Amino acid sequence: MTLPLEVKQINKRFKDGETYIDVLKTIDFKIKKGEFVAIVGPSGSGKSTLLSIIGALLSTDEGNVLINGKSVKNLDESQRSEVRLNDIGFIFQTAELLPYLHAEDQLDLVAKLNNMDKKERKERAKALLTDVGLEKRRKHYPHQLSGGEKQRVAVARAFMNDPALILADEPTASLDEDRSHEIVSLIKQEVKAKDKAAIMVTHDESLLTYCDRVFRMKDHHLIEDK
């Protein structure tokens, strides 16, 4: 059985003037379907960098990432966007919705980019918005939604193209405590219901209870809590 995600011996350095600074060293792990994984660690430890590499937004210096068994290493920019579109669902710190589209159209857009047919798009968008509790807000524009509601739309959007892997970088950073727990339990609910793999970066230790496994960034290495 192919795993949704395999990370193999990743190293990443950034150039800082004349010298290089190591950010990631020999990162190596696998995630199975239905697993909800958390990554925690101090600020500047490389969590977003790791998520960008996994999300085919940034290249590695050494090592490899396999998404659904396919290597993203030697893909060109256009092929990487295909991978991001088909195989990965992103949830960002803030919802990052397009101001001029209502909730349903936000979902419709990513499915359209993926050439899904109209009937299927409509059905999926409706079902997902119902899952995240926004069936009554389907035609609302971002400026008509609260911060938590916007992030729910973003969660629904991430699942729209039925990706194997969900990547969430501090999805609760802009929300209060109650809202944070709602969003994370929502992500968990969808990951379990749809049998997806998910990685969430967070600073909030209280959210780790929703996760199946917890990794910590420490001195450029990723270490799993036992």
Place this chain on the structure above:
Amino acid sequence: MFHLAIKDMRFSKVKYGLIALILFLIASLVLIVSGLARGLSDDNISMLAESEATEFYVSTDSENQLDQSGFLIEDLVNDVPTEEGWQPLITHPVRFVHEGKADEKLAATMIPVDRDAKLYPGVTGGEDLTNDASLNIIVDQTMKADGVSLQDTLYDEATDLTFTVVGFTEGQTYRHTPVVYVSETVFYAEEISPNQVANTVVIFEGNDTLKASIDSILEEGEWVDKSAVIDAVPGHSSEQMSLNMMIFFLIVISVFVLAAFFYIITIQKLKQFGILKAIGAKNRFLIGSTLMQVVILSVFSLGISVLFTYSMTFILPEGMPFHFNLGTISMYSGLMFLVSILGALLSSRRIVKVDPQQAMGGAE
């Protein structure tokens, strides 16, 4: 792509409305000035432009100006019959008193013709010219704006003759005056200008033997083509040059204005483009929807400014030399369309350069 473009524009109505307005204003200015250039040009030279004559024999020292050129054609008429393919052209300035109507005189250019000659354009309304000695004239329809109608009489003080308007023709103006066609018979019988004098001799197709024989009889002249004669009509080149210069600068200005506007809009949306790229949209899609917006905007604005310019033909006073010419209008609208596409393309480089990774790691 189309729907996304439309939804964005509907959401930011004011922003896009403003660009549409500016595009509309600049395009209307370009189209109106071009209509004016065309109208002025027609007013000055349409008689020549519409003429079937291809080459003109003009006096050597006339600088190709018909009014400065003149020949005695008595020998030519006797030696080479006009059937061989030439005709004399006389442009005789007259000032008519419009009897029973306005006090001010009507300036016109009288041209004597044989009704079967190629130089005569025929009538578009009323009766045709006859070759007999009746004092009938065919006048260009621009005279209607001066209140002239069929059967009106026009009195020429210089010759003490009263002519009757029997028909109208169109596209026949010369040096900002309407052309008035009168039969050769009348013109010579009444000795309106000294007998057998012509400003120029024209031919209708290149014929070297004919040209040579005319040259040997008339002497003191040279053959020039129609465009040389048109360019030499007083005022024509300078009018056209200054108006075309205006149009040129308007277009240059619009390139910068539109490019700046599209650039600002693109810059404002760079973050959005980054997010869209991160979740899988390609450059082609993002540039495509941006261009789509520009196409929609331009088609809309240019369409309205074409209509607006067309309505100018009804709003402007009749005597105003303004000509809505479909060829010119389409050319300049096409040019404006290209200008806005170009302006938009300039900012598409910024779209390509957006790094989708900026989406990760949070909002700055």
